[in-house]
């Protein structure tokens with residue numbers, strides 16, 4: 001069984017693959033202050049909940065955009081599964097030509113999403129990930145990763161209003177149904193949610209034209225991330241919501257790299 005981890009700034013998503021099937025997935029909050037022992041307990045309890053024992057895990061792959069957490073998480077994985085996890089980092093095979101000025105700068109989650117989206121849906125396409133930040137990535141017809149856009153996430157945008165304006169409360173991200181709103185909470189909900197729909201439609205429309213000037217209508221738009229359904233239910237511009245795309249991408253990248261992989265823990269790294 002393969003265990004995959006997608007470490008985002010808000011959540012760590014963990015999944016198991018049996019063959020090509022994603023069998024289970026779990027979500028835990030990202031906490032940079034947790035020790036490796038705490039991660040050992042948390043991960044083993046989550047697996048145990050589905051009757052999975054550590055010895056049943058054959059290998060582990062991790063994609064992370066939170067460097068501070070990696071020391072504890074990697075340690076925990078070594079302790080629990082007695083192996084070195086495969087990390088999505090520069091040098092790993094992705095099968096994708098990354099056309100960023102500095103390819104090492106692109107968030108690993110964006111690359112993983114792009115790899116899976118291209119394999120599942122073919123190019124040209126745009127992947128929108130509604131996470132802590134909202135990322136838009138453009139993938140050309142032949143599968144080159146062309147780059148994209150990073151916007152402030154929906155939740156952090158609404159939290160900023162609450163933190164910076166004395167009379168604005170924390171709100172639930174629920175659609176108020178109209179934009180002429182008659183109270184503070186609904187007015188803020190309208191600004192965040194309908195405003196965000198406008199942001200997404202504008203960026204996607206511009207991106208489609210840059211990506212495919214002759215046939216922008218050919219570009220598929222795939223959304224993922226915690227808050228993707230909130231926006232996709234309010235716009236026609238998103239063709240498909242695929243919540244498991246990051247986990248699927250990790251499985252694809254694992255398969256590309258599993259052949260020549262050295263997973264044994266070097267003797268000098270073994271715990272005493």
Ligand SMILES: Nc1ncnc2c1ncn2[C@@H]1O[C@H](COP(=O)(O)OP(=O)(O)O)[C@@H](O)[C@H]1O
Pocket residue numbers: 007008009010011012030130131132133155225226227
């Ligand atoms: N299943 C869910 N339903 C509703 N909101 C969610 C869900 N999962 C995550 N969220 C919210 O979506 C936002 C982004 O979460 P997530 O996609 O996990 O971000 P990241 O990948 O940056 O860790 C967070 O504000 C989180 O609270």
Ligand SMILES: CC(C)(COP(=O)(O)O)[C@@H](O)C(=O)NCCC(=O)O
Pocket residue numbers: 007008009010065105106107108109110129130131132133134135150
């Ligand atoms: C843009 C991100 C913060 C998104 O992370 P997330 O919202 O999934 O936690 C992450 O992909 C990242 O740190 N990227 C590095 C910068 C870049 O992609 O150009």
Ligand SMILES: [K+]
Pocket residue numbers: 008109129131225246
């Ligand atoms: K993410």
